[in-house]
Amino acid sequence: MPVDRSGLGAFLRSRRDRLTPSQAGIEPFPGPRRVPGLRKEELAFLAGLSAEHYSRLEQGRQHTVTDDVVEALSRALRLDDVERAHLRDLAAPAGRRRPAAWEAPQRPDPGLLRLMTSLDGVPTLLLGRRSEVLACNSLLPAVLGAGLEPGAVLLRWLFLDPRARERIVNWSDYASAAVGAMRYEVGRHPHDRRLRQLVEEVRGADADVARWWDDHGVTDRTSVAKRIDHPVVGPLEFGIEAVMPPHDPDQRLVVYTVEPGSATARALPVLASWEGSASCNAAGSDLR
Numbered sequence: 414m415p416v417d418r419s420g421l422g423a424f425l426r427s428r429r430d431r432l433t434p435s436q437a438g439i440e441p442f443p444g445p446r447r448v449p450g451l452r453k454e455e456l457a458f459l460a461g462l463s464a465e466h467y468s469r470l471e472q473g474r475q476h477t478v479t480d481d482v483v484e485a486l487s488r489a490l491r492l493d494d495v496e497r498a499h500l501r502d503l504a505a506p507a508g509r510r511r512p513a514a515w516e517a518p519q520r521p522d523p524g525l526l527r528l529m530t531s532l533d534g535v536p537t538l539l540l541g542r543r544s545e546v547l548a549c550n551s552l553l554p555a556v557l558g559a560g561l562e563p564g565a566v567l568l569r570w571l572f573l574d575p576r577a578r579e580r581i582v583n584w585s586d587y588a589s590a591a592v593g594a595m596r597y598e599v600g601r602h603p604h605d606r607r608l609r610q611l612v613e614e615v616r617g618a619d620a621d622v623a624r625w626w627d628d629h630g631v632t633d634r635t636s637v638a639k640r641i642d643h644p645v646v647g648p649l650e651f652g653i654e655a656v657m658p659p660h661d662p663d664q665r666l667v668v669y670t671v672e673p674g675s676a677t678a679r680a681l682p683v684l685a686s687w688e689g690s691a692s693c694n695a696a697g698s699d700l701r
Contacts, residue, residue: 418473420603421503425471427629428490429456437489459489478504495597499631502600521547522658525666534681536651536669543598543608544568544591547664555684556641556649556669568595572615572622582640582648585621592625593632600631639669645687646680 430450434441442455451459457467462485469475470482483504487497519541529537529550536552544567554560558580559570571577571588578584595612602608616623641649651669658664671678 417603418470418476418478418503420600421478421500422471422473424500424503424629425456425486425490428492428496429453429471432490437491456486456489460485477506495631495633498633499597499600502603519545519547519663522661522664524658525656525664528656529666532668534685535671536681538567538667540567540665540667542663543605543611544595552681552685553669555687556643556651558644566611568611568615572619580641580643582642583638587637587639588621589625589630590632590637592622593630596626596629597631597633643680643684646683647676649677649680650675651677 430448432450434451434455437451437455437459439455439459442452446452453467453471454464457464460467460482462470462482466475470478470486480501483497483501486492487500490496492500521539521541525539526548529539529548533550533552536556537550538546538553538561539548541547546561546563546565546567548563549561557570558576559574561567561570568591571591581587595608599605599608599612612626616626637653639651639653641651643649651671654668654670656666656668671681
């Protein structure tokens with residue numbers, strides 16, 4: 414069965430539309446312009462491809478995409494490292510796009526659980542595939558005001574629970590980055606039916622999510638700031654860092670870091686002693 418290249422074509426079109434000829438370092442080709450960015454012919458010229466070859470790529474009719482072509486397009490479109498990786502995933506042969514372990518039951522990585530225990534003074538969260546919660550410490554639900562038990566899907570809370578928008582002051586920044594990370598994961602795992610169902614669920618429920626998704630932006634799971642409006646201790650500010658073990662990139666320990674001596678650092682012990690705090694135990698069974 415031929416590989417579905419519609420995602421590749423849509424991504425190329427979205428990146429082509431955002432890059433003007435002047436930004437690409439060329440003179441516009443003559444004739445009327447009907448696109449906001451580069452024409453197909455201009456991008457083909459920049460990448461050293463024939464116009465017909467590039468058209469086949471964008472229309473999803475070119476089933477074999479070589480690494481040289483991916484690199485040429487990445488340079489021509491001035492993609493960053495995350496976008497380059499996403500383009501490689503979209504262009505990968507079918508045999509490289511079905512990791513057998515993706516559907517296997519997932520259990521928390523013991524090393525990450527030990528690390529989470531040693532970081533008990535700040536909120537921490539262990540996430541698995543499709544943003545499924547594997548474990549968290551007691552400060553995490555105290556900060557977010559959400560009981561994210563093992564098996565819960567963080568993205569459902571972020572996009573579908575109105576309290577997430579109330580609690581996270583910079584919700585749009587944080588949520589748009591989460592959408593970019595979700596699209597990146599779809600590129601890595603295009604055959605994951607449950608992941609695509611999650612995408613359709615949150616897209617259909619929130620117009621912002623649908624708009625960010627249709628923009629085709631991608632992000633990895635790097636640092637992002639989060640500002641919390643807490644009803645008890647007031648404003649909280651965190652840097653969000655993700656730690657991933659090299660042997661299992663589908664798990665990540667999310668750590669809410671704080672500036673030493675800051676108001677947030679002084680407030681966390683108060684939350685830790687708050688009787689309403691509830692911990693998330695590690696998941697010990699399949700996540701559904």
